[in-house]
Amino acid sequence: MSSIVLRALAPALGFVLAGCSVPPSSEPRREARVEGRVALAGPPVGNAFLFLFAPDEAPPEQRGEPRYVAAVPEIRLAAGDARFGFSGVGPDVYRLWGFLDANGDVDLTVDVLAQPGAGDWVPEDSVELNVQPGQTLPVDLSLSRRVHRPLPAFQAVEQGTEGVFTLTDSSTAIVSLNVRSKDFGLLRGDPPRFFVRLADADGDGTADDVNGDGVVDVWPQFFLRFVPKPGQTVPLDRQGRPAQVIVPLLPDVTPFLGSLQGDPSVTVAAGSLQLFVIPLAQAITQEPGKGRVVTTLGAIPVGEYELWAVNDEGGFWFVPNDLGRRTAEPVATQALRFRVVHAEGSDAGTGSP
Template sequence: MSALRPTLRWGLVLAGLLSLHCDPPPVEATADHRQRQNLSRIEGQVVVQGRVRGNAIVLLYDAARPPPPQGTGRPLSFAVIPQERLFGPADDTSAGPFTAPYTFSLVAPGRYLVRGFIDADTCRTLPQPCHTPDFIPWYTVTGEPNAGDMGGAAVDPVTRAPRVLEIAAHADGTLPALTGVNVLFGETSTVPVDRPAFWVDSSPRFGTASIKLLDLKPLQIHQGAVDQRPTAMLVRFVDENTDGQPDDANGDGTPDLWPRVVVRKLAEGESLTDAQRLADENDLDRNGILDAEGVEYPRLEGLGDGQPDLVVLAAGLDTAVLNSMRKPDGAWNMGPVFVDSLRLVVQARAFDARNPQQPQPLRAVPPGRYAITLIHFTGQTWRVPNDLSPSVATTHGLPEVRNQSFALEVP
């Protein structure tokens, strides 16, 4: 009898092994707790109705830390849908609708918000010079929408209110996937202005006075990856209840205004790098969540709660700006008003704002450097100091802008 061909012989060997029905080897859970997490996903369609063109940026937020203007939360994750996949060969006159899928994988149990924007290529429709897609998520100066971009969100199909998405385990411990979570974009949500980029035309030192006045002026930057061209500072009344009258949330008799102002303490320490010195105190990884360990300061009443503080100073717009908010007949102008500059009033009063609904007054103002952030009613923000500071800009491939290294100094 002739010898079996090699391929046939190996096939018989494999068949014999399979016929033994050996028990599979035991599989043990990894020691890395991150790989033992029970995770899920959120997925759906990006739906665009409009003539704006560009990449779609979809952002995932913790519902307990919403983004501006409702809060100061930062994205947990993001997804980019390329313009070619979303709009295909459609010409610029077509308003769609256009659709493309998106997915957030490895999502832990929790409650979430999904927001987004179309990073518009406005050069397709506007004369030069004009904006080009400029979203780069790694830097504070390139991570938000600009004028001409189109906003979007996952909303309730009936009420159009933003949806809070919850991933919760079933009784057997399994996690459901959230599917069909569509993110809707429309031309009515087109961003009207650039981010509130500014520079501070004042001395950085606080001194011994009880207040510090800071003059903020618009800053135009069109260099490298940064394209911001505000020609003025934008002011608007807060009207959360939409009754057509300015709100006065704290009851001090002064109408509330946009932009909101946050003056927050920066990280300190000789061992920190220049980039780390741009981080907020007790948030060295710059993820928007207070570190588990950090600095705490004595409170006005008591020693504190044993947790790292989120130190902010009392600050707001000078009420002199209200003179620009009147119509000729004396009524309040509820629309946006453009002014040449903004004056901030910063008080020598510090708070631990770990719980922003109940900030706790501190016994004294902690010495150190403080960042200044403006928050527009559009949700756009600008902060100094930032990544354009000469000490860090070149390492990131960003333009150096000396006045963007400004920090308020409390002795």
Template sequence: MNCSRVALFACFLVLGGCPQEGGPNKPSGRLQGQVVGPGSPRGDAYVFLFAPSEGPPRGQAVPRYVTAVPDLRLGTGDARFLFAEVNPGPYRLWGFLDANGDVDLSVDVLAQPGAGDWLPAAGVELEIPAGSVVEHELTLTQRRRHDPPAFRVTGEGTDGGVVTVPDSLLSLTSLDVEAEGLGLLRGEEARFFVRLVDRDGDGNADDLNGDGVPELFPQFFLRFMPRPGQTVPMQTDGGPSQVIVPLVINPVPFVPILQGDVTREASATSLQLFVVPVAQAVSEATDGGQVLTPLAAMPVGEYQLWALSAEGAFWYIPNALGARDSEVLHSQSLRFEIVRGGSPDAGNPIR
């Protein structure tokens, strides 16, 4: 199984970005339109302006501007949105309708669509000239089937608040994760939805390295969070690359259910994961895709554990929920460290 593919659709997205401010002598543009959904949609609609070619589902992005159409207005038939003062230039328009009220733009992992929410088929690339008013609809045609893959890590070694993983190629590290809605996701009962990966859409499950084990969603990886002074590979534009360490799902329970059919889906309340001890740098290609470069060693330090669903929804730990004074949310503060050495003395509570 080619585990490097886990990063290809990772959207390190926080939908709470602050709008850019125009200078006092800089003329602004204006964007206005309607949120158009099937039938009479209800819920709060969130509308975003990203930089060109950025935003979901394309990759890492923070919106330049954010506005909303509250459910109270939608209920009266008023679906207008407005960006009153926008720095002139190209943008990408995107948004969604929160049908069940569980989106929270102030919380990293809750700032995304969930089960039952409506999205556009794609973002809209547009130009906003200085001093002009641009009209454009945001048409919502696709309904998200499942909630984000919210989870907690279980098992011996999690009570201390830190899970350590050795960097040794000879050490096999496994983690057990349970689906957990935390009382915050209202779309459906918390479950993992497992399906075969078919990135090229040819109807066949992806097995990129020919080992006979197909790729599976949801995909998991550890994302390196460098501290000051820790270096990472740089991209051609001078920005830092993301560094990830893949994990793979134990496929045994799902092979007889999926039977090689990319249209089938299995649900599970828990998964067993195995760490693949090879770090990879994720950088952007000239065509907008991503390039994965294996590193000679896994960087020692702090990581986040990410899950990515087939629909592009995500979850990671630790997250902002873990900072709340709540026993229910304590699992979301769990930290992950890769340590030097492969012996139990180096610290590896979950094996």
């Protein structure tokens, strides 16, 4: 089993940047202001979006829901006015992060579209802020790194029965599904592809095999993410926070091995991939002094899942998403649900709910 998918879990999970609002304050006199300028490495084309996150939820290491949102419109950036400001900020520790939407295809109301894609500009890291009561805190943010990969937007080829793709919790069943890259007319620039390459996290020029199973780790990474319903439980970390539970998927890169030639610097663009389900579930927690802790569970939880793809720049896509749930012009393929049932009740991969 390839364990590189676990390293992508932290920067991927969570509904990012969508539906956030400024929390109310019961003590207006304690509110602070954060203000500064955006420094652009590229041309002032597009709107800049900025966010204040909790310290353990900020990109690029983590992805959470921002506490505060600000923007600098393109018309101001083009005029040389790159100022931004967050008003009514409660005293606390935050991390500042943002990006320039150079292609104009970001939509903060849609979960999978509320992130930077190809051609956009992002900071090298988020900036930690310690906001004091009543303070006006100056801080600048440099958007110095360009994103090269389009989002790994996809649809599953198998649509299941009544919009549900079903597999079982069997630890022996061999199940696969196929995914196809697609932009749905929403992403600008180069069309999305699965950019297949060998992973080389330490930069030594040799493909990684982190868990020593003899199978090299590759990008992109795929997994099923458990979405527990009320009453369903998952393991907790030491702070009592629920773990993220995933079922890893292994892309079949056999057709590309000849082109990759064992070289992590080589990338092959693919329009579709076959994914094999690794029949186990893993709980991911963050533990003080240990970092990310991975625990293999005794069984795959029965219930609803999302299918995730993550590329080597942290761009992600998952199904089902808001595109499939919206009332106006829903995208049917983005509403596909994934369900795990007990092996006694269904055959794996039949598409029966």
